[in-house]
Amino acid sequence: MIHEQRQALDEMITKMRSGRLTRRSFMQRAAVVGLSSSAAMSLLEACGGSSNSQGGNGAATNIVWQSDNDTTNTYKDIVDTFNNTTGKSKGIHVTWLNGPTNTQDMLTKYNNMFRARSSTNDIISLDIVYPAQFAAQQWTVPIDESKWPTSERTKYLQGPIKGCTFNGKLWAVPFRTDLGLLYYRKDLVPTPPQTWDDLTNNAKGASPSKVKYGYVWQGSQYEGLVCDFVEVLYGFGGSVLDANDATKVTINSPQALQALTMMVGWVGTISPSAVTTYTEDLSLAAWEQGNAAFMRNWPYAYVKSNNPQESKIPNKFDISSLPHGGSESVGHSAIGGWNTAINAYSKHQDESWEFVKYTISPDAQKKGAINASYTVTLQSIYDDKDVLAKQPLFGKLKPILQNALPRPVSPKYVDVSDAIQRNVYKALKKNSSPADALKQLESDLKNVVSSK
Structure with a gap:
């Protein structure tokens, strides 16, 4: 929704509330603005108000949520439920x-x-890598203790919360996450490897004698x-930047050298030389054809790999946490996922918080898990009987997610990512030694974090 669309929507709502616009005209104009018929109908009902509503002249305050892409209608269900329950009682209507x-x-x-400095979207969905960038620009509102106390935050996965934290403040609320998983052929490797050395040795034992x-x-x-x-890197105990100071570069460490040296050693040995061209889907294609003993991928690959119409290995594999190395005792998945934040220029920040708070409620989180297989952030969902009956994978994910x-x-993640990609890739292609690649990466990152 652009500024002109929001202006037109607000004008329509005002006219509808004052009786200067018919229902038919409202629906016609809503279509022109770009609202779906269901969203327009929901908003139309809210414009009628109720005796319980708190908006002007008995009608609801409209807020707009720009979400990430959802093809499952789960977000629509969450919005509709809020509008018909909490929203109705508090005089708030969400347009999705x-x-x-x-x-x-x-x-x-x-x-x-x-x-x-526009308020066209009151609430926005942010990829996990962007909360710090938006916080540094003061584009979003910090979520303080009065809104979401620490006692409540402990009920949620801590990794996504860390991803939404910058300079000691929380700038978005994690709705759903994603995580890297180790897939292994249980018919070839009965137990998953605990260390990266174990994975390497098990992979050598399986390939090429048993699998490509x-x-x-x-x-x-x-x-x-x-x-x-x-x-x-995390599995060896290394880091890219200091967790408490995003301007301090920590990448050029013994742990990072161990990690990158190991990855370089995989190329052309336990992994095909062409792995330097592999994305998630290319990795999955090789895995589904039964050509690999191990695969790193996201949870979406689990259902696909168990589909006999597209996979040759249904029920022949399982998942595990990623291995660890060196002196570390636990591996760490990288998280993805989406979070909700409040526009700093919104005129309805308190009303926006009411909806953001609802998205992390047990009801909304359960909808996300059951309806869309979203790996939501409320920890209790992973023990919920209804969820496990519909999504048995969730029972395996909780310890990994933690x-x-x-x-x-x-706040400069785009440039940080670019530097990592370029230098790690040079090492994988043998165009730079691991030690030289890390030294250059350190230099590049120092330039990034110190730039204005």
Whole structure:
């Protein structure tokens, strides 16, 4: 929704409330503005108000949520339930705008909106890597103790909360997350490897005698490589930036050297040389054809791999946490996921918080888990009998999620990611030694974090 659309919507609501616009005209104009018929009907009902509503002349205050892309109608269900319950009692109505499939398109829209200091979207969905960037620009509202106390936050997965935290403040609320998983062929490897050395040795034992490849993962020069790299790095106890100071670069460490050296050693041995062209879907294609003993991928691959219409390995595999190395005793998945934040220029920040709070309620989180298989952030969902009956995978995910960590939290994440991609990829392609690649990455990152 652009500024002109929001202005037109607000004008329609005002006229409807004052009786200067018919229902038919309202629906026609809503279609022109770009609202779906269901969203327009819901908003129309809210314009009629109720005796319980708190908005002007007995009608609801309308707020707009720009979400990430959802093809399951789960977000619509969450919005409709809120509008008919909490929203109705508090005089708040949420209009939901479904996001584009391309995250970059939505980021461009947000940049334009905030630079215009616009309030066209009261609530926005943010990818996990962007809360710090938006916080540094003061585009979003910090979520303080009075809104969401620490006693409540402890009930949620801590990795996503860390990803939404910058300079000691929380700038978005994590609705759902994502995480890297280790897939293994239980018919070839009875128990999952605990360490990266175990994985390497088990992969060598399985390939090429039993299966074509030992291990497939995401080695192409893109964001997926950042996730794969930090998972190995975290598993060895290393880091990219100081967790408490995003301007302090920590990448050039013995732990990072161990991690990158190991990854470079996989290329052309337990992993195909072409792994440096692999994305998630290419890795999955090799895995589904029964050509790999191990695979690193996201939870979406679990259902696909168990589908006999597209996979040759249904019921022949299982998932595990990612391994650890060196002196570390636990592995760490990199998290993805989406979070909700409040526009700093919104005229309805308190009303917006009421809806944001609802998205992390047990009811909304359960809808996300059951209806869309979203790996939501409320920990109790992973023990919920109804959820486990519909999504048995969730029973396996909880212990893995509890150790998951965000990618480097930085207001300059785009440039941080670019530096990691370029230098790690050079090492994987043998165009730079691991030690030289890390030294250059350290230099590049120092330039990034110190730039104005």
